Amino acid sequence: MVHFAPQPVQQPFATARVVEGDRLCAVRVGAAEPAPDGVGFADGIQRWSVEGHFGLVPVIRAEVAAGVLVRARGTLSCTVRRVEEFLVVPAGRLAAAPRAALERVGLMVREADAGPRPHPLVDRFAAAQVIERRREALEREACGAFLAQASEPLIVDGGVRGLRGIPGAERAIGVVKHHETQFLDGPDLEVALTLPEGERSSVFTRDLDGGGTTLSWYLRLWPWTDEDLLHGLTRIERLAQNGLPADADRVSRWLMAERAPIAGRDPRWDRLLYPLHEVETLLRAQAGGWH
Amino acid sequence: MALTGTSQAPIGRVVATEALPASPHQFHFWTALDAPVGIGAIVRVDGGGRTVHAVVTDGRGYSDLLTPLHDVVAAEGNPGSVLPPTRRAEIRLWTAAVLRQEPAEPVQPVPLADVHMADAHDVEVALRMDTYARGDERTAIPVGLYSAGGTRAPVYLDADFLLGPESAHLSISGVSGLATKTSAVVFLLNAIFQHFPARKGRVAAVCFNVKGPDLDFLDCASDLSAEDREMYAALGIRPDPFAAVRYCAPHKPDGVNLNTLRTHPTLIDSVEPLVWGLREVLDYAEVLLNRDDIDAKADAFLDFLADRVVGKPFQDEWGGHHLVESFAGLEGLFRAIFDGLEQASGRDIWRTHHVATIRKVRNRLLNVSTRCKGLVTDDAEGHDLPFGAFADRSVYVVDVAGLDQLGQDLVFTRVVSKLREHLERRDLGVENVVVFVDELNKYAPADGPETYVRKMLLDISERGRYLGLVLFGAQQFRSQVHRRVVGNAGTTVYGRMDGDELATPGYQTLSPATKIRLATLPKGELMVRHPHFTQPVFLKFPRPAVLAGRQGVDRYPPAADVPFADAVVRQLLMLDRRVTPGRARDLIAGRREDDVRRALLATRRARPADVLAFFAARLGAAVGREAASAAPAAVTPLRRVEDPYAPK
Numbered sequence: 001m002v003h004f005a006p007q008p009v010q011q012p013f014a015t016a017r018v019v020e021g022d023r024l025c026a027v028r029v030g031a032a033e034p035a036p037d038g039v040g041f042a043d044g045i046q047r048w049s050v051e052g053h054f055g056l057v058p059v060i061r062a063e064v065a066a067g068v069l070v071r072a073r074g075t076l077s078c079t080v081r082r083v084e085e086f087l088v089v090p091a092g093r094l095a096a097a098p099r100a101a102l103e104r105v106g107l108m109v110r111e112a113d114a115g116p117r118p119h120p121l122v123d124r125f126a127a128a129q130v131i132e133r134r135r136e137a138l139e140r141e142a143c144g145a146f147l148a149q150a151s152e153p154l155i156v157d158g159g160v161r162g163l164r165g166i167p168g169a170e171r172a173i174g175v176v177k178h179h180e181t182q183f184l185d186g187p188d189l190e191v192a193l194t195l196p197e198g199e200r201s202s203v204f205t206r207d208l209d210g211g212g213t214t215l216s217w218y219l220r221l222w223p224w225t226d227e228d229l230l231h232g233l234t235r236i237e238r239l240a241q242n243g244l245p246a247d248a249d250r251v252s253r254w255l256m257a258e259r260a261p262i263a264g265r266d267p268r269w270d271r272l273l274y275p276l277h278e279v280e281t282l283l284r285a286q287a288g289g290w291h
Numbered sequence: 292m293a294l295t296g297t298s299q300a301p302i303g304r305v306v307a308t309e310a311l312p313a314s315p316h317q318f319h320f321w322t323a324l325d326a327p328v329g330i331g332a333i334v335r336v337d338g339g340g341r342t343v344h345a346v347v348t349d350g351r352g353y354s355d356l357l358t359p360l361h362d363v364v365a366a367e368g369n370p371g372s373v374l375p376p377t378r379r380a381e382i383r384l385w386t387a388a389v390l391r392q393e394p395a396e397p398v399q400p401v402p403l404a405d406v407h408m409a410d411a412h413d414v415e416v417a418l419r420m421d422t423y424a425r426g427d428e429r430t431a432i433p434v435g436l437y438s439a440g441g442t443r444a445p446v447y448l449d450a451d452f453l454l455g456p457e458s459a460h461l462s463i464s465g466v467s468g469l470a471t472k473t474s475a476v477v478f479l480l481n482a483i484f485q486h487f488p489a490r491k492g493r494v495a496a497v498c499f500n501v502k503g504p505d506l507d508f509l510d511c512a513s514d515l516s517a518e519d520r521e522m523y524a525a526l527g528i529r530p531d532p533f534a535a536v537r538y539c540a541p542h543k544p545d546g547v548n549l550n551t552l553r554t555h556p557t558l559i560d561s562v563e564p565l566v567w568g569l570r571e572v573l574d575y576a577e578v579l580l581n582r583d584d585i586d587a588k589a590d591a592f593l594d595f596l597a598d599r600v601v602g603k604p605f606q607d608e609w610g611g612h613h614l615v616e617s618f619a620g621l622e623g624l625f626r627a628i629f630d631g632l633e634q635a636s637g638r639d640i641w642r643t644h645h646v647a648t649i650r651k652v653r654n655r656l657l658n659v660s661t662r663c664k665g666l667v668t669d670d671a672e673g674h675d676l677p678f679g680a681f682a683d684r685s686v687y688v689v690d691v692a693g694l695d696q697l698g699q700d701l702v703f704t705r706v707v708s709k710l711r712e713h714l715e716r717r718d719l720g721v722e723n724v725v726v727f728v729d730e731l732n733k734y735a736p737a738d739g740p741e742t743y744v745r746k747m748l749l750d751i752s753e754r755g756r757y758l759g760l761v762l763f764g765a766q767q768f769r770s771q772v773h774r775r776v777v778g779n780a781g782t783t784v785y786g787r788m789d790g791d792e793l794a795t796p797g798y799q800t801l802s803p804a805t806k807i808r809l810a811t812l813p814k815g816e817l818m819v820r821h822p823h824f825t826q827p828v829f830l831k832f833p834r835p836a837v838l839a840g841r842q843g844v845d846r847y848p849p850a851a852d853v854p855f856a857d858a859v860v861r862q863l864l865m866l867d868r869r870v871t872p873g874r875a876r877d878l879i880a881g882r883r884e885d886d887v888r889r890a891l892l893a894t895r896r897a898r899p900a901d902v903l904a905f906f907a908a909r910l911g912a913a914v915g916r917e918a919a920s921a922a923p924a925a926v927t928p929l930r931r932v933e934d935p936y937a938p939k
Contacts, residue, residue: 032373034376035376071376071377074374074375074376074377074378075377075378076377076378076380257373257375257376258376258377259365260365260366260372260375260376261356261361261362261365261375261377261379262361262362262364262365264355264356264357264358264361265355265357269361274375274377274379275377278377278380281355281380
């Protein structure tokens with residue numbers, strides 16, 4: 001069975017402070033306008049399956065991929081694609097002979113943390129962590145390659161924390177669909193969760209572990225009335241390398257323009273931008289079946 | 292024009308799913324949106340140790356839009372909203388029908404491999420033309436150019452399957468004015484004449500011109516465009532009009548002006564009259580009878596006339612002597628029979644034939660001399676096609692456009708029957724004859740009464756190929772022609788088709804896309820089925836190198852009918868330029884027109900060295916008019932009879 005690993009659940013609460021105005025409020029972004037020609041869209045995929053066991057030790061086969069599609073005159077084309085296929089085993093739990101047999105398969109063998117009490121399910125979870133990290137690394141590589149070769153903005157599926165330190169990362173615009181981490185509370189939270197369609201919240205900032213700051217704001221893509229509170233609600237994330245982004249409205253207008261076409265085949269269509277959906281579609285199609 | 296091929300780069304890839312699997316006879320492939328593929332294009336698939344050639348029969352395009360509602364939502368219900376910044380992913384998915392697989396055995400599904408546009412060699416292989424378009428035994432007849440995706444390649448029919456003996460006959464269908472049926476047949480006849488192998492024998496064509504001036508200018512060159520000439524060059528056909536064409540047409544009722552639109556002074560010399568006497572008509576009297584008439588009694592009486600009366604001295608029971616050689620003579624015999632039976636009151640049988648049967652046959656036979664006046668002469672002999680002296684690569688145009696349906700039926704039946712008789716005896720002059728008939732649905736309708744013409748056409752369709760008698764039939768609606776006639780056509784050609792016609796069961800094997808292409812075919816494009824082609828192919832053909840009917844009439848306007856005397860003089864001049872018009876006029880002045888017609892026909896038939904002398908001799912001396920006696924003949928008045936019902 002092939003698994004498409006879910007995003008790991010982040011910290012449920014995080015501290016943030018409003019940096020645009022005194023308190024969080026709703027801001028009308030204006031009429032939608034398309035992002036400039038040459039804008040990039042980045043995403044990544046991962047999948048794995050248990051290929052077999054040496055005793056109780058699972059051998060997991062994984063494939064991760066990341067890519068960037070560039071849009072020119074309405075047409076998307078792939079400019080960057082990174083793919084990696086490898087095996088994952090718990091560190092230090094394989095004898096020499098099985099280890100040698102795995103080496104002969106021809107795929108890189110990566111090791112996951114081995115828990116103190118060996119158990120196949122724990123081993124699988126640890127392997128998923130390794131796979132997750134490799135996907136993030138490939139995404140970082142792919143985004144870095146685009147940002148190095150282009151001067152246009154890059155819209156990324158998810159946060160942009162991982163792009164810290166990459167030249168040009170200030171042009172990356174993260175579109176976060178999931179809201180597991182809660183940055184606001186009280187009246188600020190209410191403002192954020194009840195934003196009308198086409199409005200954004202004030203920008204707020206968050207300090208990252210290991211240095212650096214991200215700037216975020218919520219943006220309502222589709223009206224939520226008659227729907228869930230989170231319907232059409234995205235959190236936009238940018239690296240605060242140049243202080244407060246004065247272009248939050250302009251970026252929001254770009255994203256509002258991305259409401260069409262709708263990525264209707266994905267149940268997250270209200271928050272998933274169609275070009276990002278296309279990156280994922282491309283990567284999955286090119287991954288094909290297991291060989 | 293150089294024949295072009297395509298690059299070796301693939302233009303698509305075969306895909307197969309559980310719902311759309313690849314099979315030995317059909318597969319699906321996708322292409323880029325701008326790939327030069329279309330319905331009718333021939334493609335090649337190489338993979339899995341086999342090469343597959345196929346023709347595209349259907350195409351679909353769709354995007355990843357799940358439901359139309361998503362597009363409405365995205366546009367916020369406003370069709371005029373700004374276009375989305377990203378175009379949806381879109382697919383072009385094509386369906387192709389297999390033309391040929393190599394190796395042929397074992398028969399396997401098409402491999403999931405790259406798809407290439409066919410080049411000229413591929414077209415030859417795909418349509419199995421490599422078996423008959425090369426080498427010393429070549430039997431290829433060019434029929435048109437395959438043209439798709441940058442490839443232009445000639446397509447050939449196999450003469451053995453077009454003119455026999457393997458299969459034969461051609462059926463061409465399409466709506467009038469747009470399907471270019473006549474042009475296609477004329478072009479193909481030209482191709483046959485130039486490419487039919489001499490070792491296969493001699494070939495001629497008999498074309499029935501059934502409407503307007505369609506076939507009246509086959510010997511007149513047309514103005515071809517550079518593109519047409521390029522197509523001729525690519526097909527290896529000289530863009531020349533037919534070198535040997537003989538026209539024949541019946542007279543108009545006046546018996547001297549020809550009933551054709553080819554009467555321009557510069558062309559009229561090449562038109563021969565088609566004139567038949569009683570014997571020619573009587574041999575095909577069945578044509579004149581409708582279904583109700585066809586019974587043993589009528590048949591028996593007709594046989595009696597043919598065997599015992601016509602052309603032989605015959606004495607009736609009342610002392611009358613008859614030599615029936617003309618319709619007038621036949622009428623005299625009938626008159627004698629009826630008078631005799633009237634006198635022998637109570638009798639209604641004459642020589643075992645009932646008087647009603649005799650009256651019916653009389654009406655039918657004499658009716659034709661009235662309705663087909665001009666075709667049927669009262670003379671004993673007629674003027675016919677040169678049966679027995681047909682020339683190789685010659686066209687004989689029988690112009691019956693001016694005749695009514697009965698006359699057309701009669702001409703068609705007799706000419707085709709005579710062709711068959713001579714081909715059976717191998718003394719026609721050629722071994723193969725193509726008979727082209729337009730409006731075939733009139734002669735061999737799918738429904739309606741059984742007629743002699745239809746029976747004859749069925750016979751030709753089913754046996755003609757053994758004799759070398761090949762039928763090229765054209766019709767608007769194939770479904771309205773008898774299915775045995777169209778079913779026996781080895782080669783079937785379609786021009787622009789009517790949508791309702793395409794909805795009939797005969798077209799259910801065609802894909803919807805193919806039907807739509809057929810319904811929108813431009814002039815000069817055809818779809819062709821041939822025994823070697825496992826699927827129909829779309830072709831282009833150049834305009835014929837001869838004047839089309841309308842062009843011909845514009846360039847050579849028909850001359851107006853001339854008075855009787857002028858027409859006779861003109862015909863004598865056609866036979867001999869030395870004829871002095873004044874002398875000819877003097878000869879015919881004051882003579883009965885029937886006598887003049889008879890003399891003219893005899894002169895034409897004899898083609899003597901001294902035309903005028905022969906004409907004068909056949910005309911005979913003028914008989915002077917006798918002066919009527921001033922005294923009236925004494926007639927005994929009838930006895931007066933009281934009429935009890937007369938008004939008081």
